[in-house]
Amino acid sequence: MLASISVVAAHCVHLWVEGFCAHREFLSLSFFSAVFDQLTRFTVPLFFFLSGFGLTLQFRDKPLRLWEYYRYRLAKILVPFLIWSLFTAFRHQEFILGMPWAADTGAAARSLLRFLLLDGFDYQYYFVIVIFQFYLVYPLLYKLGRSRLFMGLFLMLHLALMSPVETYLQLADLQLPNIHPNLLLFHWLYCFAGIYAAWNKDFLIGLLGRWGGRKITAFWSGTLVLMIGEFLGNIWNEKGLSDTDHFNRWSVLLYCLASLLLFMKYKSILSARVYESQAGRFLFSHVAPFTFFVYLAHTHVLRMVDYLLWEVTFFDYVNRILLVIAGSYLLAWATQWLLEDFPLLRFCLGLPKRPMVEWSRVPGAKLFRIREASTGREGAAAREAEGIPGRPGLSGQAALSRRLSSDHSAS
Numbered sequence: 001m002l003a004s005i006s007v008v009a010a011h012c013v014h015l016w017v018e019g020f021c022a023h024r025e026f027l028s029l030s031f032f033s034a035v036f037d038q039l040t041r042f043t044v045p046l047f048f049f050l051s052g053f054g055l056t057l058q059f060r061d062k063p064l065r066l067w068e069y070y071r072y073r074l075a076k077i078l079v080p081f082l083i084w085s086l087f088t089a090f091r092h093q094e095f096i097l098g099m100p101w102a103a104d105t106g107a108a109a110r111s112l113l114r115f116l117l118l119d120g121f122d123y124q125y126y127f128v129i130v131i132f133q134f135y136l137v138y139p140l141l142y143k144l145g146r147s148r149l150f151m152g153l154f155l156m157l158h159l160a161l162m163s164p165v166e167t168y169l170q171l172a173d174l175q176l177p178n179i180h181p182n183l184l185l186f187h188w189l190y191c192f193a194g195i196y197a198a199w200n201k202d203f204l205i206g207l208l209g210r211w212g213g214r215k216i217t218a219f220w221s222g223t224l225v226l227m228i229g230e231f232l233g234n235i236w237n238e239k240g241l242s243d244t245d246h247f248n249r250w251s252v253l254l255y256c257l258a259s260l261l262l263f264m265k266y267k268s269i270l271s272a273r274v275y276e277s278q279a280g281r282f283l284f285s286h287v288a289p290f291t292f293f294v295y296l297a298h299t300h301v302l303r304m305v306d307y308l309l310w311e312v313t314f315f316d317y318v319n320r321i322l323l324v325i326a327g328s329y330l331l332a333w334a335t336q337w338l339l340e341d342f343p344l345l346r347f348c349l350g351l352p353k354r355p356m357v358e359w360s361r362v363p364g365a366k367l368f369r370i371r372e373a374s375t376g377r378e379g380a381a382a383r384e385a386e387g388i389p390g391r392p393g394l395s396g397q398a399a400l401s402r403r404l405s406s407d408h409s410a411s
Contacts, residue, residue, distance in 0.1 A: 004043075004295055005325060006040040006043045007044070007124070008294065008298045008324060008328060009036075009321050009324075009325065010037050011298070011299065011324075012325075013033040013036060013037060013317070013320075013321070014037070017033050017037045017241070017245065020033065020235070021034075021235055021244075021245075029317060034232075035228055038228045038231050038245075039224070041227065041256070042259040044187075045190040045253075045256045046256070047127065047131075048130070048131075049190050049191070049193055049194040050194060051131060052145075052191040052194025052195040052198070053194035053195070053197055053198045055194075055195075056145060056195045056198030060198060064139055066139055070135075070139075073135045074132070074136070076347075077131055077132055079348050080296060080347075080350035081125065081132070081296070084297065084349075084350070085120075085122075088121040095115075096112060096115075117129065118180060120182065123299075124298075125296075126182045128296070129182050134184055134191050137184065144195075145195035145196045145198065145200075146200075148200075151192065155189060157189075158186075158189035159253075161176065161186060162249055163243075163248060164230075164250065181248075189253075190256070204261060207261065208261065208265055211265075213265055213266065216258070216265050217262065219258050219261070220255075220258040220262045222258075223254040223258040226251050226254065227252060227254070231245065287329060290329060290332040290336070290351070290352065292350040293349060293350040294328045294332055296349075297328060297331055297332070298324060298325075298328040301323075301328045301331060302320075302324045305320055305323045305324050305327065309323075332351070335349065335351060336352070339351065
C-alpha cells in the first residue's frame with residue numbers, strides 16, 4: 001500500500017524531475033522533486049519481491065496445478081491490463097491508424113502487439129508487463145529458490161546488466177547488449193529474492209540479529225545518499241533522464257536491501273502503532289485492496305488534474321499529489337460501489353473480488369446519504385458484533401435506492 005501511494009506520488013512530480021534534468025537548478029522545487037523521486041526507488045522492486053514471496057508462500061506446502069494456476073493468475077492480471085490499455089488507446093489513435101494495415105497487415109499487427117504487450121500504452125504499464133512474464137515462468141523456476149547457489153548466480157547476472165557497468169564497458173569500447181528494458185531479465189532478481197525469502201525463513205535474520213536499529217538506519221541513510229549522489233552526478237555529466245532515473249543500478253539494489261532491513265527491524269513497532277490502530281485498520285481494509293486498480297487508473301486522474309492545474313507553482317505541486325491520490329481512490333471506491341452486483345466487471349477492472357468496503361466509513365460518504373455497508377452477510381455479522389445494526393446482503397446501490405425511496409415517500 002505504501003509502495004503504491006509512493007509510486008503515484010512519484011508520477012505526480014515527474015514533470016519537475018524532467019525540469020531538473022533539463023535546467024539543473026539545485027535547491028529548487030525541481031531539485032527536491034528529483035530527490036523525492038529517488039526516495040521512492042524502492043517501490044517497484046518491492047512489488048516484485050512481494051510477488052515472488054507471496055506466490056511461494058501459497059504454493060510452498062501444496063502442489064501447484066499448472067492449469068488452475070495459469071487460468072487464474074494470467075487472467076487476473078492480463079484482463080484488467082487489456083481493458084485499461086483499451087481505455088488508454090485513444091491517445092495513440094494517430095499512431096495506430098497510421099500503421100500500414102492495408103499494405104502489410106502482418107507487420108502492422110506485429111507492431112501493435114509489440115506496442116501493447118512490450119512497450120505499453122501508458123508508461124506505468126511496464127510493471128504489469130513484467131509481472132505477466134514472471135507469472136508465466138514462475139511454475140518452472142520457483143523450486144530453484146531453495147538453493148543459495150541460484151540466488152548467487154542470479155545476483156551476479158543482475159549486477160552484470162546494471163549501471164554503472166555500461167560506463168566501464170565504454171572505456172574498453174564495449175557496450176551492453178541492446179535488450180528491451182521491459183523484459184523480465186532486468187527485474188528477475190527482485191522476484192527471485194522474494195521466492196528465496198519464502199523458502200528460507202532465516203533470510204536476513206542473522207544480519208538483523210548482529211545489527212542494531214541505529215546501524216541499520218545509518219546503513220539505509222548511507223545507501224540513500226549514495227543513490228541520490230549517483231543520480232545527481234549523472235545529471236551533472238549531462239546523461240539523459242532515461243539513462244539515470246531507473247531501477248537497474250547497483251545503488252538502487254543496495255537501497256532496496258537497506259529499506260527491507262529497516263522495515264524488518266522495526267516491524268514490531270509498526271505493527272503495534274500502525275497495524276493495530278483504527279487508522280491502520282481503515283487503510284488495510286479500505287485502501288490496500290484497491291492498489292492494483294489505482295495503479296492502473298491513476299494516470300487518467302493525473303491527466304485530469306494536469307488539465308485543471310496547468311501551472312507549476314508550489315501550490316500546484318502539493319495539490320497535484322493530494323488530488324491525484326485522493327481522486328484515484330475515490331474513483332476506485334465509486335467504481336466498486338457501482339459494480340457491487342457485477343463481480344465479473346470488477347474482476348475485469350482489477351477491483352477486489354469481494355465488495356468489502358463499509359461505505360459509511362469512507363470520507364465523504366455522508367454527502368450521498370449512504371447509511372448501509374456493502375459487505376454482504378459477513379459484513380453484517382461484523383457490524384452486529386460491534387453493535388451496529390444492518391441488513392445482510394444489502395448492496396450500496398440498494399441502500400441508496402431504498403434511502404431515496406423513503407425520502408420521496410416522506411415528502
